[in-house]
Amino acid sequence: MSSKQKAIVIGSGVVGLTVADYLTDSLFDVTIYSASSGPDSSCCSWWAGGMLAPYCEQETAEPIIGKLAKESLVYWQDNAANYHSLGTLVLATQRDLPLLYDFKNKTESWLDVGRTDIERLEPHVDRRLISGLYFENEAHIDPRKTLQKLEQKLKAKGAIFNYGQRLSDEYIETQLNADWIIDCRGMGGKKRLSSLRGVRGEMLYLQSDEIQLSRPIRLLHPRIPIYIVPRGNGLFMVGASMIESENDGPISVRATMELLSSVYTVNPAFGEASILETGADLRPAFDDNIPAIHQDGRYLSINGMYRHGYLAAPAMARRTLDIVSGSASLEEIRNEDYS
Amino acid sequence: MSLVFYGESFSSRLLLGTAQYPSPQIMKSAIEVSGCEILTASVRREAAKGRDGQKFWSLIQQTGCRILPNTAGCKSVQEAVTTAHMARELFDTPWIKLEVIGNDDTLQPNVFGLVEAAKILCEEGFNVFPYTTTDLGVAEKLVDFGCQVLMPWGSPIGSGRGLNDLYALRSFRAHFPDISLVIDAGIGTASHATQALELGYDAVLLNTAVAKAGDSVAMAEAFKYALFAGRKAFEAKAINPRDMAMPSTPVVGTPFWHTHD
Numbered sequence: 026m027s028s029k030q031k032a033i034v035i036g037s038g039v040v041g042l043t044v045a046d047y048l049t050d051s052l053f054d055v056t057i058y059s060a061s062s063g064p065d066s067s068c069c070s071w072w073a074g075g076m077l078a079p080y081c082e083q084e085t086a087e088p089i090i091g092k093l094a095k096e097s098l099v100y101w102q103d104n105a106a107n108y109h110s111l112g113t114l115v116l117a118t119q120r121d122l123p124l125l126y127d128f129k130n131k132t133e134s135w136l137d138v139g140r141t142d143i144e145r146l147e148p149h150v151d152r153r154l155i156s157g158l159y160f161e162n163e164a165h166i167d168p169r170k171t172l173q174k175l176e177q178k179l180k181a182k183g184a185i186f187n188y189g190q191r192l193s194d195e196y197i198e199t200q201l202n203a204d205w206i207i208d209c210r211g212m213g214g215k216k217r218l219s220s221l222r223g224v225r226g227e228m229l230y231l232q233s234d235e236i237q238l239s240r241p242i243r244l245l246h247p248r249i250p251i252y253i254v255p256r257g258n259g260l261f262m263v264g265a266s267m268i269e270s271e272n273d274g275p276i277s278v279r280a281t282m283e284l285l286s287s288v289y290t291v292n293p294a295f296g297e298a299s300i301l302e303t304g305a306d307l308r309p310a311f312d313d314n315i316p317a318i319h320q321d322g323r324y325l326s327i328n329g330m331y332r333h334g335y336l337a338a339p340a341m342a343r344r345t346l347d348i349v350s351g352s353a354s355l356e357e358i359r360n361e362d363y364s
Numbered sequence: 365m366s367l368v369f370y371g372e373s374f375s376s377r378l379l380l381g382t383a384q385y386p387s388p389q390i391m392k393s394a395i396e397v398s399g400c401e402i403l404t405a406s407v408r409r410e411a412a413k414g415r416d417g418q419k420f421w422s423l424i425q426q427t428g429c430r431i432l433p434n435t436a437g438c439k440s441v442q443e444a445v446t447t448a449h450m451a452r453e454l455f456d457t458p459w460i461k462l463e464v465i466g467n468d469d470t471l472q473p474n475v476f477g478l479v480e481a482a483k484i485l486c487e488e489g490f491n492v493f494p495y496t497t498t499d500l501g502v503a504e505k506l507v508d509f510g511c512q513v514l515m516p517w518g519s520p521i522g523s524g525r526g527l528n529d530l531y532a533l534r535s536f537r538a539h540f541p542d543i544s545l546v547i548d549a550g551i552g553t554a555s556h557a558t559q560a561l562e563l564g565y566d567a568v569l570l571n572t573a574v575a576k577a578g579d580s581v582a583m584a585e586a587f588k589y590a591l592f593a594g595r596k597a598f599e600a601k602a603i604n605p606r607d608m609a610m611p612s613t614p615v616v617g618t619p620f621w622h623t624h625d
Contacts, residue, residue, distance in 0.1 A: 085386040123524075131578060222388075222419040247522045247572075268408065272416035312423065314387035 100339035106170030223307030381571025486510035524552025554590035561594025
């Protein structure tokens, strides 16, 4: 018999899998329960952009996100699928240039780029886009393949997956037997976390044989900022709306039109692309849009990743390990200096 | 004299929008520090259906501010009226900020649709706050149909250009001396709000200027003082500008050799 402690992780999104990874590297036998039937579309992480963009996110995120993101980048270099360290290109049309100046004021580590630089970085960006910012220290990954890769890694390390198990809160409280129960269910855990809210995001997958992009492109707009993340082989993920609504129904016609018209601005050849998939899901968020760990004895919850799932999950997972292994208290983690 | 909207008095002259903040927490702090008593909340139909936006709306309601629901983004009379009905039910208020947008790109009000929708909603007992241009003919119609508040734009929504047409805004104020007037849209920074109140406007409605500022909370506080200054200056009756210098100390009796310094 193993003398390891037993940990149960609930949820198989990016938080659940990274937590499981940190724990199985350590002194724990890990069992994962998930309502999904595998890494699939029922999970918010499936719909992510996969941009590891700590600097771009400074535009709206608190400084803590930057710190979590920089730690997580190191983890993803070894663990993500299709990790590309090619930076991010932020663009605005001529009429929206003031937005580019605002973006610049709120972020760090960018380079001003003009038409020639944009042409060199991304030859397939429309010539009318002549000003931008290049964040060279950012990266992007393929979220779906990353979930699959992590699942394989965990299985190889002996973690046990119980898919198709939607556990009720009561079951979790009374029936699960483990040294630690780590709740990583995102919106699935909202009954226990009254302040958790869902922020709706809508996205598209497009296929184009004419367009090649190497890195994520963000196009600024006063109402409809979008990003395009290349997934390779002519596949592009386009996102994402941000709506304060907990409706997780299919994408609306308006959101589709808005996303598509912005994509068309980046390159009119997108007009000939095929729409392979549309999707909509809810980002779990607390009032401050910062992820948080809650503890109730042997029960821990890691939630509120908002739009920073891949950006911050490994760093949150490492903090979870610190708590369960006794090397840090929840209080110490909450009082960390993020400045 | 305090600010009056449909018979209710308010001490703050700021109305704040609730979109685009970095987080709800920052929004709440900004609202608190601004002293604002009225918040606008946009009612998108996908959020209204099944009350899917309830979580966010209850965050807004927790501030204790009066809610002014908004038909933001509506392009037809029918859309605006339907959205107003949903808003009345969701927020249990007859108040409605009426926007009928004429152009997706410029976000200019469609004044024809606005007048038509205002007529319907006033007849149905709504207290309508119409977002309009400075056109006096349009505004007269809105007042005829029962609007007791008019909200002309300073400049296009989100442009941050401040008060684009001072002459038009002055005539608007002069033409409607007894109607509550709010500058809605275009405010970019604190001095724009001061200027609006110096012109005699009763209040200012803004969102982007605070939500997208580098420090939303600090900017909200700046607006609080800007509005205080603008109103005080208006009440204090500013001097009229003149072309020639007018010495503030009497010239008579000044020793003659000082004039050649």
